[in-house]
Amino acid sequence: xxxxxxxxxxxxxxxxxxxxxxxxxxxxxxxxxxxxxxxxxxxxxxxxxxxxxxxxxxxxxxxxxxxxxxxxxxxxxxxxxxxxxxxxxxxxxxxxxxxxxxxxxxxxxxxxxxxxxxxxxxxxxxxxxxxxxxxxxxxxxxxxxxxxxxxxxxxxxxxxxxxxxxxxxxxxxxxxxxxxxxxxxxxxxxxxxxxxxxxxxxxxxxxxxxxxxxxxxxxxxxxxxxxxxxxxxxxxxxxxxxxxxxxxxxxxxxxxxxxxxxxxxxxxxxxxxxxxxxxxxxxxxxxxxxxxxxxxxxxxxxxxxxxxxxxxxxxxxxxxxxxxxxxxxxxxxxxxxxxxxxxxxxxxxxxxxxxxxxxxxxxxxxxxxxxxxxxxxxxxxxxxxxxxxxxxxxxxxxxxxxxxxxxxxxxxxxxxxxxxxxxxxxxxxxx
Numbered sequence: 001x002x003x004x005x006x007x008x009x010x011x012x013x014x015x016x017x018x019x020x021x022x023x024x025x026x027x028x029x030x031x032x033x034x035x036x037x038x039x040x041x042x043x044x045x046x047x048x049x050x051x052x053x054x055x056x057x058x059x060x061x062x063x064x065x066x067x068x069x070x071x072x073x074x075x076x077x078x079x080x081x082x083x084x085x086x087x088x089x090x091x092x093x094x095x096x097x098x099x100x101x102x103x104x105x106x107x108x109x110x111x112x113x114x115x116x117x118x119x120x121x122x123x124x125x126x127x128x129x130x131x132x133x134x135x136x137x138x139x140x141x142x143x144x145x146x147x148x149x150x151x152x153x154x155x156x157x158x159x160x161x162x163x164x165x166x167x168x169x170x171x172x173x174x175x176x177x178x179x180x181x182x183x184x185x186x187x188x189x190x191x192x193x194x195x196x197x198x199x200x201x202x203x204x205x206x207x208x209x210x211x212x213x214x215x216x217x218x219x220x221x222x223x224x225x226x227x228x229x230x231x232x233x234x235x236x237x238x239x240x241x242x243x244x245x246x247x248x249x250x251x252x253x254x255x256x257x258x259x260x261x262x263x264x265x266x267x268x269x270x271x272x273x274x275x276x277x278x279x280x281x282x283x284x285x286x287x288x289x290x291x292x293x294x295x296x297x298x299x300x301x302x303x304x305x306x307x308x309x310x311x312x313x314x315x316x317x318x319x320x321x322x323x324x325x326x327x328x329x330x331x332x333x334x335x336x337x338x339x340x341x342x343x344x345x346x347x348x349x350x351x352x353x354x355x356x357x358x359x360x361x362x363x364x365x366x367x368x369x370x371x372x373x374x375x376x377x378x379x380x381x382x383x384x385x386x387x388x389x390x391x392x393x394x395x396x397x398x399x400x401x402x403x404x405x406x407x408x409x410x411x412x413x414x415x416x417x418x419x420x421x422x423x424x425x426x427x428x429x430x431x
Contacts, residue, residue, distance in 0.1 A: 029303065088355070088358070108291075138382045175349070195353075
């Protein structure tokens with residue numbers, strides 16, 4: 001069979017030809033998929049067994065979301081080779097919701113948020129005009145900035161322990177970051193795309209030498225476990241639901257951008273309205289399934305779209321196999337528990353580079369429009385409120401709890417709302 005099948009959307013290349021490329025996609029996304037689960041689980045104080053479960057469920061749900069996006073059901077799914085995985089943007093929001101309402105309320109909020117996203121996808125053609133680059137760019141910029149404290153805290157180690165902030169932790173974190181940056185800037189092709197994974201491997205090896213890797217989670221984990229329905233429970237709270245609805249809509253902008261990036265970069269055409277709508281509706285449907293199975297909200301992965309844009313291998317069969325591999329790995333807690341042994345400083349050093357890329361992407365989006373007084377005002381005021389309120393949470397301490405959750409959960413939400421409103425009311429003809 002000709003290699004040409006690899007370059008056809010509905011091509012049928014052999015397993016022998018697609019397997020190496022599929023593994024490449026798995027390696028490119030696996031750290032980004034499991035890191036949010038580990039960070040959230042550790043931040044809210046879950047036990048080792050539950051942390052392993054969080055990673056396990058994230059794997060299973062990423063596989064389901066990816067395959068649904070590729071092949072679709074009715075109008076759900078872009079029917080494009082899009083890899084889906086856990087979204088970092090939800091990390092501070094989920095931690096805040098857990099603090100105010102309990103972890104079970106996260107999953108109830110995700111279900112309602114996902115339903116709203118499905119309707120958002122249906123009407124996206126009429127809605128998208130209200131989200132120009134100045135609004136979406138402000139959203140992405142605040143998203144990246146809001147995640148910096150998470151990475152810095154992890155670089156210092158485990159908060160509250162005697163070792164937190166010591167030179168060993170910082171040395172490991174900095175070396176991990178430098179390896180990621182070196183590979184990202186000096187390597188090419190596949191090696192460049194695997195920069196984060198390779199940085200973590202080097203940091204992990206150094207951690208082993210220092211003896212700071214804890215294998216207790218691996219030793220106590222099971223070999224095989226079937227995911228349960230609502231393993232962490234489910235609950236519904238008004239404040240959590242509103243917050244999650246806004247977050248789902250906000251992060252849908254990333255899916256729109258990634259879908260267009262895929263078709264332009266790999267197929268030399270713009271994404272169709274049906275593909276964009278299907279991508280969002282699929283994210284919503286998979287969000288409902290993910291919440292039921294105890295996973296975390298997902299989104300498209302730009303690094304995998306980068307692989308496709310470089311190689312031009314657009315066969316859906318290639319990415320579908322990647323989704324299947326991730327799905328199957330999720331049934332083996334031993335594998336998931338290995339991921340949870342990655343030391344905090346290694347995770348912090350690796351994810352700092354990810355968050356910086358998100359921040360720069362926000363700046364790039366904003367730069368698509370001329371920085372007029374109007375746009376400067378939108379950006380400045382939106383960031384001032386978003387970053388200001390979350391930095392000084394006591395400023396809204398006397399407001400209702402639902403308001404504190406909604407506004408104070410993450411600068412992403414308030415920055416997006418302010419940018420959205422100002423974009424509507426400020427005159428567009430201002431110089």
